[in-house]
Amino acid sequence: MRFLCLHGWGINSEIFEAQTAPLRYQVGGEHTYEFVDGSFACPPLPGLEAVYGPQQECYAYFDPSNLTSILKALEDLKDYIGADGPFDGVIGYSQGAALAATLLIQDKADNPSQLHPLFKCAVFLSGGVPFDPAALARDEKRYLDPAVDGEPITIPTANIWGSNDVDFPDTSPRLSKLCTAEKRTEVVHVGGHEIPVLKGDLLADMVRALNETVELALSVQ
Known part of the structure; x- marks a missing residue:
């Protein structure tokens, strides 16, 4: 499979x-x-420079407080997939996962039959x-909100998050519940809002x- 990876x-x-190197290798x-x-x-995450050095240029896909920025990020991602795709799956971390999930839901609304979904699976x-x-x-x-919107993400998903996420404690469980129950897998680790040490x-x-x-x-192909 060919995966698109969004930080x-x-x-x-x-x-x-x-x-993600250990995960991809294994x-x-x-x-x-x-x-x-x-x-x-955008500025680097707190503590990032201590690990990767002060020379890192850091980015985001959108400014969550700016509607125009969000819309542009969705269009940019669609354009990228159109030019460099297709991709079989997507792996998204934090904001990258939110962007991918939004695009998946938009694609399903535009193509309700889902004969050819934008991605066949997703890892959040x-x-x-x-x-x-x-x-x-x-x-x-x-x-x-899954209580209002149900399970609009109907492709297979893996949802992985930390039980000690003090920064965004509710976002990952909420995203997982937006995914079809019979096609989702959950892994909850003891870390926070991070990609933990993978071992x-x-x-x-x-x-x-x-x-x-x-x-x-x-x-299901």
Whole structure:
């Protein structure tokens, strides 16, 4: 499978690639991964410079307080997929996951039959809550709520987050509940809003979740 990989706020593709290297190595197979930087320059995440050095240029895909920025990020991502795709799956961390999920829901609304979905599967790492595409089309901003909106993400998903996420404690469980229950896998680790150190049982659990998600995606083609 060919995966599109979207980082979170305040890092970049090079860092995201390094953080996910153990997972991608252990998954193995014939998968390929394409990492794409956001176009919105922003300060690095707190503590990032101590690990990766002060020279890092960091990005985001959009400014969540700016509707125009969100709409542009969605259009930019669609254009990128149109030019460099197709991709079989998407791996998104934090804001990257929120952007991917929003685009998936928008694609489903535009193509309700889902004979050819934009992605066949998705992996959300400490995922952010997607926006309501219909509200965005009205120049409004609304975050989706599973209690109101049900399970609009119908492709297989792996949802991975930390039980000690003090920065955004509710976003990942909320995103997971927006995914169809019979096609979602959840892995909850003891870390925070981060891509944790990938080793031992946690790495094994994440590899299993990703492999199960891929296998399910391939089985429903």
